[in-house]
Amino acid sequence: xxxxxxxxxxxxxxxxxxxxxxxxxxxxxxxxxxxxxxxxxxxxxxxxxxxxxxxxxxxxxxxxxxxxxxxxxxxxxxxxxxxxxxxxxxxxxxxxxxxxxxxxxxxxxxxxxxxxxxxxxxxxxxxxxxxxxxxxxxxxxxxxxxxxxxxxxxxxxxxxxxxxxxxxxxxxxxxxxxxxxxxxxxxxxxxxxxxxxxxxxxxxxxxxxxxxxxxxxxxxxxxxxxxxxxxxxxxxxxxxx
Numbered sequence: 001x002x003x004x005x006x007x008x009x010x011x012x013x014x015x016x017x018x019x020x021x022x023x024x025x026x027x028x029x030x031x032x033x034x035x036x037x038x039x040x041x042x043x044x045x046x047x048x049x050x051x052x053x054x055x056x057x058x059x060x061x062x063x064x065x066x067x068x069x070x071x072x073x074x075x076x077x078x079x080x081x082x083x084x085x086x087x088x089x090x091x092x093x094x095x096x097x098x099x100x101x102x103x104x105x106x107x108x109x110x111x112x113x114x115x116x117x118x119x120x121x122x123x124x125x126x127x128x129x130x131x132x133x134x135x136x137x138x139x140x141x142x143x144x145x146x147x148x149x150x151x152x153x154x155x156x157x158x159x160x161x162x163x164x165x166x167x168x169x170x171x172x173x174x175x176x177x178x179x180x181x182x183x184x185x186x187x188x189x190x191x192x193x194x195x196x197x198x199x200x201x202x203x204x205x206x207x208x209x210x211x212x213x214x215x216x217x218x219x220x221x222x223x224x225x226x227x228x229x230x231x232x233x234x235x236x237x238x239x240x241x
Contacts, residue, residue: 003056005049009041010034010228014073018059020224022052024217031223032182072229077150077237080230081143088222089135095215096128099208106208114198119191124212127184134177142170146234149241159241167238171231178223185216 003012013019013030023030028045042049072080103121111117145167148160164170189195195209 003038003049003053005037005039005042007038008035009038012038013224014228016056019056020221022055022059024220026052026055029182029220031220031227032179034224034228072225073233077230077233078147080225080233081147084222084225084230085139085143088218088225089139091218092131092135092215092222095211095218096131099124099211099215100128102204102208102211106202106205109202110200110205113200116191120188120212123184123188123191127181127188130177130181130184134174134181137170138174142167142174145170146230149234149237153237153241159238167234171235175227175231178227181219182223185219188212189216 009023009028009030013023013034020030026045026047028041028047029036033041036044038052039049042052072083103117103124107117107121141164145160145162149167151157152159192209192212195213197206197209201209
């Protein structure tokens with residue numbers, strides 16, 4: 001596999017199905033920061049492009065079911081929306097409810113010895129406060145419009161009325177909110193020292209850090225599917241009408 005170092009991380013993520021798993025492992029941002037050239041992203045992560053090529057080839061030989069195994073570039077937009085709702089929105093809501101309680105428990109037990117936990121708690125509250133109305137707007141406004149727009153195109157009907165003018169407007173807002181969520185995820189990782197549990201960590205403490213890291217990885221996939229696939233395809237469909 002020969003990678004072009006001038007291509008963006010986002011382009012590689014779209015072209016190479018297994019790339020998102022490898023980017024996640026190397027801490028290369030492929031969703032909100034996916035517009036960086038591959039060479040620049042690798043340099044920031046301290047990884048050589050040729051080493052990334054090797055890891056991608058190895059990952060391609062492993063049969064792992066993931067978002068990248070489905071070609072959402074060719075699937076209907078409605079199928080992608082359902083996937084995002086059923087896989088990512090459900091998970092995000094369930095984990096936010098679970099982790100809010102777990103964070104409070106760990107802070108009560110370890111907050112005096114590990115003051116960074118208080119910052120982690122506040123950052124996670126901010127993240128939840130961003131994600132809850134964000135997902136509501138997607139579920140109630142943007143996603144239904146995208147589905148109806150696709151349905152009207154398939155049945156040769158006029159495009160549905162867009163109360164927001166053009167799909168570009170809510171998409172731009174959603175992407176700005178994705179950037180905010182990405183910033184909060186980076187702060188959470190920094191305050192937790194890359195989710196490295198301290199020697200005195202109890203099982204709940206360890207569980208919390210493992211769950212926060214898994215939450216980060218799922219949100220990265222979630223944002224990738226929207227920023228890099230769903231939104232561009234929705235804009236393209238609207239422009240073609």
